[in-house]
Amino acid sequence: MPELPEVETIARILREGSASVPGLVGQEICACQLTWHKTLAEPIPEGFPERLAGQVIRQIGRRGKYLLFELDDQTLIIHLRMSGDMRVVPVEEAPAVHDRFWLEFRSGFKLVFNDARKFGRVWLTSDRESVLGKLGPDPFSESLTAASFHALLSGRKRSIKPLLLDQSIIAGIGNIYADEALFRAGIHPQRLSHTISKHLAAELLAAIREVLQLGIENNGASIDWVYRGGGFQNKFLVYAREGQPCPNCGTAIVKIKVGQRGTHFCPRCQI
């Protein structure tokens, strides 16, 4: 599920709350539960879980696909991986299947991490960089310019799609948005990165920002049983559209494997 737009949407909802639940900024933690031990990333934080009690959530944000909860003297970091989801419900509500971890607040609500496939991870750390340090720039970062992006591409010989999925190069793009961005930029997913001109790199960066922004404006994408609430899945131009006509030229969209990932593109428009 969660690529940058989905994580951004979740962070915003948790920060601001909704009609039925309050925002979490300012809420004091009084207890926590871990029901699948591997959900807590190594190394096990010193004093966990007692140290969480009494801490207040001061801010909620995102870096790449990581959710960040700034506490009084530590940061709680959560990565949803493939099937993770967050929800806020009253403490007395019975746990659901696949609830792996939750925080209980004095206000009577709890923040629950639900994760069917158990790939998701939670960190509690005083040193965020130990978790986030290897991430490349955020796609929306002002420090990421057409020129620096072009330098990232020309500095290596690699198929462009796996490169876009490499979080150490640029942080936040996943399988859906990579396919959508490459289509909009007219670039074949297997094209080698160093063959992309400066002009085309600028177009690709603009396409990446455009699809991520569209995703955010639509509250992310919901597919199958994973993630709900988003609407971007109705605006896919190539993803999950194998055999359907390309919106530009009508050619049937093709699906292949690139770097072990399902990859959708128009064989005529993308070169």
Add this chain to the structure above:
DNA sequence: CACGAGACCTGTTCGC
């Protein structure tokens, strides 16, 4: 350095 395979997991969908 770049790539592929395998691992980590469960649930859903596909193909025979």
Add this chain to the structure above:
DNA sequence: TGCGAACAGGTCTCGT
């Protein structure tokens, strides 16, 4: 209808 295979929004590690 049933059953195993294939596949899924992600990332890490290992071997070549």
